[in-house]
Amino acid sequence: HHWGYGKEDGPSAWHRQYPVAKGNRQSPIDIIPDEARRDSSLGPIFLKYDRCTSLNISNNGHSVVVEFNDSDDRSVIQGGPLDNPYRLKQFHFHWGEKGCEGSEHTVAGVGYASELHLVHWNAVKYKTFEEAATAPDGLAVLGIFLEVGDDHRWLHMITDALYMVKFKGSSTDFKGFNPKCLLPSNLHYWTYLGSLTTPPLHESVIWIVLKEPIVVSDKQLGMFRLLQFSGEEDGRRMRMENNFRPPQPLKERLVRSSN
Numbered sequence: 001h002h003w004g005y006g007k008e009d010g011p012s013a014w015h016r017q018y019p020v021a022k023g024n025r026q027s028p029i030d031i032i033p034d035e036a037r038r039d040s041s042l043g044p045i046f047l048k049y050d051r052c053t054s055l056n057i058s059n060n061g062h063s064v065v066v067e068f069n070d071s072d073d074r075s076v077i078q079g080g081p082l083d084n085p086y087r088l089k090q091f092h093f094h095w096g097e098k099g100c101e102g103s104e105h106t107v108a109g110v111g112y113a114s115e116l117h118l119v120h121w122n123a124v125k126y127k128t129f130e131e132a133a134t135a136p137d138g139l140a141v142l143g144i145f146l147e148v149g150d151d152h153r154w155l156h157m158i159t160d161a162l163y164m165v166k167f168k169g170s171s172t173d174f175k176g177f178n179p180k181c182l183l184p185s186n187l188h189y190w191t192y193l194g195s196l197t198t199p200p201l202h203e204s205v206i207w208i209v210l211k212e213p214i215v216v217s218d219k220q221l222g223m224f225r226l227l228q229f230s231g232e233e234d235g236r237r238m239r240m241e242n243n244f245r246p247p248q249p250l251k252e253r254l255v256r257s258s259n
């Protein structure tokens, strides 16, 4: 009996199997810009992504995930709140069924249509992603909001592949993709200490959430909703949408802001 996003197995039920769901540094959160502390010691983030490290795109039953070769430092994020480079492991999306909700983080109570997460791990201090994923400074996730408007000129490279991974457990080659094409022009960000937003909800993430959303069309977002939570053999069709966790209590945390 696996976790999901439905009424019975969704975010409000996760604490039964994953008690850390009620922990002190859970994600996502509602980011309140006026309450974030502008921190001049927070430098710019640097993203060095190598197109040769992308491997495959797959449907894991919760989202669509693009995985990367993380055997060296060809694709890393560094700077900002990070003490060393963190290696890109995968990116994935969260989205809703209509334009006004679907992101995980919200900004002053307002949600976006979707949110892209680029997941990186601290390969300087830890030997494997799995080990890093349970350490308080093990992961760095870059969050990028997607808002609905014109077509995104490069997102079609992902949406064109979605028909190949319609069902849970499907995967296909996805070589030569550089996720740098999915970044907004401005890399100003908020940062805070949080967790994975899906089970096991480990409190191991330094979150870096970009202030500027990217713009994608409703048509492009609609392609994500053609994906299924369920496998090909499953009788019931389960459209993949609303795969987002709502904001969690901030507790004693401070959100910092780059300039």
Ligand SMILES: NS(=O)(=O)c1ncc[nH]1
Binding pocket: 117, 119, 141, 195, 196, 197, 198
């Ligand atoms: N949504 S998230 O980026 O916090 C995540 N990555 C891996 C598992 N969960």
Ligand SMILES: [Zn+2]
Binding pocket: 092, 093, 094, 117, 197
């Ligand atoms: Zn995510």
